[in-house]
Amino acid sequence: MEYLQQSFSVRFEYKTFFTSGLFELSNTGFNDFIAADSTSASIKKILFVVDQDVLKANPKLADQIRRYFSIHKAAQLIPEIIAMPGGELIKNDEGFFSRVLQIINQYNIDRHSYVAAIGGGSILDMVGYAAAVAHRGVKHIRIPTTVLSQNDSGVGVKNSINYFGKKNFLGTFVPPVAVFNDDQFLLTLSDRDYRSGIAEAIKVSLIKDAAFFEWLEANADALVARDMPTMKYLIKRCAELHLNHIAGLDPFEKGSSRPLDFGHWSAHKLEQLTNFKVLHGEAVAMGIALDTVYSNLSGRISVDEANRVVNLIKKIGFEITHPLLEVTGDDSPILIGLQEFREHLGGELTIMLLERIGVGIEVHEMDAQLIKKAGEILKNEHAALSAV
Amino acid sequence: MEYLQQSFSVRFEYKTFFTSGLFELSNTGFNDFIAADSTSASIKKILFVVDQDVLKANPKLADQIRRYFSIHKAAQLIPEIIAMPGGELIKNDEGFFSRVLQIINQYNIDRHSYVAAIGGGSILDMVGYAAAVAHRGVKHIRIPTTVLSQNDSGVGVKNSINYFGKKNFLGTFVPPVAVFNDDQFLLTLSDRDYRSGIAEAIKVSLIKDAAFFEWLEANADALVARDMPTMKYLIKRCAELHLNHIAGLDPFEKGSSRPLDFGHWSAHKLEQLTNFKVLHGEAVAMGIALDTVYSNLSGRISVDEANRVVNLIKKIGFEITHPLLEVTGDDSPILIGLQEFREHLGGELTIMLLERIGVGIEVHEMDAQLIKKAGEILKNEHAALSAV
Ligand SMILES: NC(=O)c1ccc[n+]([C@@H]2O[C@H](COP(=O)([O-])OP(=O)(O)OC[C@H]3O[C@@H](n4cnc5c(N)ncnc54)[C@H](O)[C@@H]3O)[C@@H](O)[C@H]2O)c1
Ligand SMILES: NC(=O)c1ccc[n+]([C@@H]2O[C@H](COP(=O)([O-])OP(=O)(O)OC[C@H]3O[C@@H](n4cnc5c(N)ncnc54)[C@H](O)[C@@H]3O)[C@@H](O)[C@H]2O)c1
Ligand SMILES: [Zn+2]
Ligand SMILES: [Zn+2]
Numbered sequence: 109m110e111y112l113q114q115s116f117s118v119r120f121e122y123k124t125f126f127t128s129g130l131f132e133l134s135n136t137g138f139n140d141f142i143a144a145d146s147t148s149a150s151i152k153k154i155l156f157v158v159d160q161d162v163l164k165a166n167p168k169l170a171d172q173i174r175r176y177f178s179i180h181k182a183a184q185l186i187p188e189i190i191a192m193p194g195g196e197l198i199k200n201d202e203g204f205f206s207r208v209l210q211i212i213n214q215y216n217i218d219r220h221s222y223v224a225a226i227g228g229g230s231i232l233d234m235v236g237y238a239a240a241v242a243h244r245g246v247k248h249i250r251i252p253t254t255v256l257s258q259n260d261s262g263v264g265v266k267n268s269i270n271y272f273g274k275k276n277f278l279g280t281f282v283p284p285v286a287v288f289n290d291d292q293f294l295l296t297l298s299d300r301d302y303r304s305g306i307a308e309a310i311k312v313s314l315i316k317d318a319a320f321f322e323w324l325e326a327n328a329d330a331l332v333a334r335d336m337p338t339m340k341y342l343i344k345r346c347a348e349l350h351l352n353h354i355a356g357l358d359p360f361e362k363g364s365s366r367p368l369d370f371g372h373w374s375a376h377k378l379e380q381l382t383n384f385k386v387l388h389g390e391a392v393a394m395g396i397a398l399d400t401v402y403s404n405l406s407g408r409i410s411v412d413e414a415n416r417v418v419n420l421i422k423k424i425g426f427e428i429t430h431p432l433l434e435v436t437g438d439d440s441p442i443l444i445g446l447q448e449f450r451e452h453l454g455g456e457l458t459i460m461l462l463e464r465i466g467v468g469i470e471v472h473e474m475d476a477q478l479i480k481k482a483g484e485i486l487k488n489e490h491a492a493l494s495a496v
Numbered sequence: 497m498e499y500l501q502q503s504f505s506v507r508f509e510y511k512t513f514f515t516s517g518l519f520e521l522s523n524t525g526f527n528d529f530i531a532a533d534s535t536s537a538s539i540k541k542i543l544f545v546v547d548q549d550v551l552k553a554n555p556k557l558a559d560q561i562r563r564y565f566s567i568h569k570a571a572q573l574i575p576e577i578i579a580m581p582g583g584e585l586i587k588n589d590e591g592f593f594s595r596v597l598q599i600i601n602q603y604n605i606d607r608h609s610y611v612a613a614i615g616g617g618s619i620l621d622m623v624g625y626a627a628a629v630a631h632r633g634v635k636h637i638r639i640p641t642t643v644l645s646q647n648d649s650g651v652g653v654k655n656s657i658n659y660f661g662k663k664n665f666l667g668t669f670v671p672p673v674a675v676f677n678d679d680q681f682l683l684t685l686s687d688r689d690y691r692s693g694i695a696e697a698i699k700v701s702l703i704k705d706a707a708f709f710e711w712l713e714a715n716a717d718a719l720v721a722r723d724m725p726t727m728k729y730l731i732k733r734c735a736e737l738h739l740n741h742i743a744g745l746d747p748f749e750k751g752s753s754r755p756l757d758f759g760h761w762s763a764h765k766l767e768q769l770t771n772f773k774v775l776h777g778e779a780v781a782m783g784i785a786l787d788t789v790y791s792n793l794s795g796r797i798s799v800d801e802a803n804r805v806v807n808l809i810k811k812i813g814f815e816i817t818h819p820l821l822e823v824t825g826d827d828s829p830i831l832i833g834l835q836e837f838r839e840h841l842g843g844e845l846t847i848m849l850l851e852r853i854g855v856g857i858e859v860h861e862m863d864a865q866l867i868k869k870a871g872e873i874l875k876n877e878h879a880a881l882s883a884v
Contacts, residue, residue, distance in 0.1 A: 150842030
């Protein structure tokens with residue numbers, strides 16, 4: 109058949125900034141970014157959508173933002189600061205997504221203007237999706253306020269909302285124009301949300317960087333004690349490993365390989381089954397424990413190393429398993445979750461396991477009996493693992 | 497401020513095929529494409545969404561598709577062929593978009609499977625948008641059935657629906673995995689729809705390719721007589737010019753420059769004001785006439801060349817102006833449209849005018865008095881132009 113060949117490359121560039129007190133008047137970094145990010149002579153407007161809990165925890169934030177832009181004028185602030193609830197709810201109820209679109213329309217935010225989101229991964233995912241599709245893409249700035257979003261979700265290229273009761277059913281691959289990680293936001297996080305984000309650091313260390321895993325082991329106590337310099341290092345290194353991975357072979361995930369989803373296949377099912385009462389990071393921690401013990405049982409990672417992984421997860425304060433992860437029969441939810449994941453991937457399963465700490469390996473089959481056994485070992489406080 | 501720099505490139509490749517009788521059993525091109533387009537060992541499903549008018553004009557099409565995939569098995573056909581109305585309606589009513597999402601969900605179409613759309617630019621835009629956001633992007637195949645979609649909209653990288661009464665308010669830049677232009681579909685087009693697509697060929701010739709403009713002048717009679725080899729050449733050359741432009745500097749239109757929107761600023765307003773009773777190509781033809789005469793009045797293209805442009809537009813059978821394009825005062829719809837377009841671009845206007853045939857030039861201001869005068873000249877059958 110006769111044809112014309114189309115081929116072109118699109119370059120994507122953005123910075124993840126690290127700062128403290130982003131909207132203090134003396135901190136000109138945000139304004140400097142906008143001043144430098146000029147693509148035309150147009151007036152640049154900026155709209156803020158902020159996580160309600162972040163506003164509650166920082167009652168002066170809205171006024172601080174308004175004062176900042178009254179002095180620093182690279183962008184014209186839309187004076188109404190939009191407050192919306194955080195958490196998974198905001199991705200489940202399409203009404204919030206529609207409202208962001210409606211506000212973008214109302215304030216005539218165009219392709220040279222900015223929609224900034226301040227909050228956890230949930231609100232960033234939802235606002236990022238709205239920004240990606242309005243006018244085929246207005247500029248999106250992310251200001252993540254949780255450990256998880258500062259070290260993982262906020263620095264990546266994906267956005268989404270849930271639909272038909274399915275996690276992330278709608279979304280796009282569209283990078284933000286900039287990410288601003290401000291450590292001050294972390295001070296007001298609950299212990300659970302603070303801890304939850306550490307799971308992604310354990311995950312990425314296990315598949316990418318053994319030295320970082322050792323650092324996590326050595327610094328577990330400081331992390332539990334919420335020592336700030338320790339957390340700042342964790343976030344920066346974890347963000348860097350995620351960014352490097354994205355910039356690698358397949359930024360927009362065209363293939364089936366998803367190494368960054370290590371530990372996630374069971375975690376997604378568990379979040380959904382508990383209606384998101386188990387947090388993403390908590391579920392990922394249990395998923396990592398499961399897939400690590402499974403890796404050992406299926407002849408990969410050593411008993412010693414597997415024990416180190418499970419011990420680190422416990423030391424950080426995570427549960428290592430959940431009743432809904434138990435295999436009691438062929439119709440156990442976790443096996444159904446595996447089947448759903450296979451279908452989601454289009455028939456061929458691809459799951460990351462551990463060869464050793466810092467080195468992952470992909471497999472295309474999982475053995476139900478070994479999943480069952482791994483669950484039992486974890487249920488018994490992984491005492492049995494050493495005996496295997 | 498400390499930062500991590502992210503930068504990567506994403507390569508996009510797709511072919512625009514030219515064929516006759518795409519789903520005839522002996523034509524293996526479509527099946528060959530899918531067989532070669534393997535990214536994993538997964539089963540590849542294919543779902544078809546088809547323009548109702550195309551089905552009406554080709555009553556055997558659905559059965560033909562089912563027979564084709566019963567013999568050629570690179571993809572597993574979803575036996576239900578989804579029929580939906582064509583025309584702008586399908587982009588205006590969000591219900592059609594939601595229904596495509598619902599069907600993608602119902603049939604478990606995943607990121608390794610295909611959603612093919614057969615129809616005019618409207619249904620391709622809507623289905624393309626649904627495919628781009630479901631699961632953050634399932635594979636989309638375009639089978640354009642109008643002159644306009646075969647030579648312009650169908651071969652490009654944009655998709656969209658209308659929202660808040662605004663044309664293309666929602667959408668993305670996501671290329672299809674393939675485009676199949678089948679000339680047999682053109683046989684059943686109404687004369688109006690057939691003619692309408694020729695406007696984009698005139699447009700692209702004027703800003704990119706003087707030789708193609710001369711070819712259009714020489715072949716105007718054959719085009720009006722619907723001579724097929726002539727139309728096939730027009731479509732291929734026009735598609736090629738569009739594809740080359742997209743592959744150029746700014747595929748995802750990050751800047752303000754939109755040379756392919758020559759003649760479109762007034763056309764978009766006219767379509768909207770007439771509730772899409774004036775077709776896109778008809779409005780573009782009038783928009784080209786207006787901006788050509790304006791180009792002459794503002795000291796650019798010569799009288800002779802401007803007359804050639806307007807004469808070609810008339811010869812193809814287009815109207816050259818419309819009462820709603822007249823400037824009678826400061827609040828004339830066309831001037832309001834110009835203001836809206838300026839706001840849409842973020843404050844700085846960028847409009848393509850003609851230096852001469854084949855060579856465009858961008859300006860950032862338009863003079864209301866000259867727009868008024870250009871409209872009057874066209875209203876008087878551009879008789880006055882020669883006298884300027
Ligand atoms: N896009 C991606 O690549 C990606 C990757 C991983 C996870 N995610 C998504 O991220 C979401 C989870 O994000 P999350 O863990 O950041 O949780 P979250 O956004 O749901 O926030 C958790 C809670 O903390 C509150 N909160 C946020 N910041 C606060 C602060 N500084 N002080 C006090 N309270 C604060 C929120 O209001 C919410 O109640 C999930 O939907 C997950 O799917 C996306
Ligand atoms: N995405 C882009 O880059 C881009 C570019 C230009 C235009 N567009 C969009 O394309 C749309 C216009 O597309 P169009 O001009 O193809 O019109 P259309 O899709 O609205 O179709 C016009 C009419 O022709 C009918 N039809 C289609 N194919 C037929 C056939 N083979 N036989 C008989 N009837 C047939 C349709 O049912 C409809 O009634 C507009 O919404 C416009 O905004 C998009
Ligand atoms: Zn995660
Ligand atoms: Zn057009």
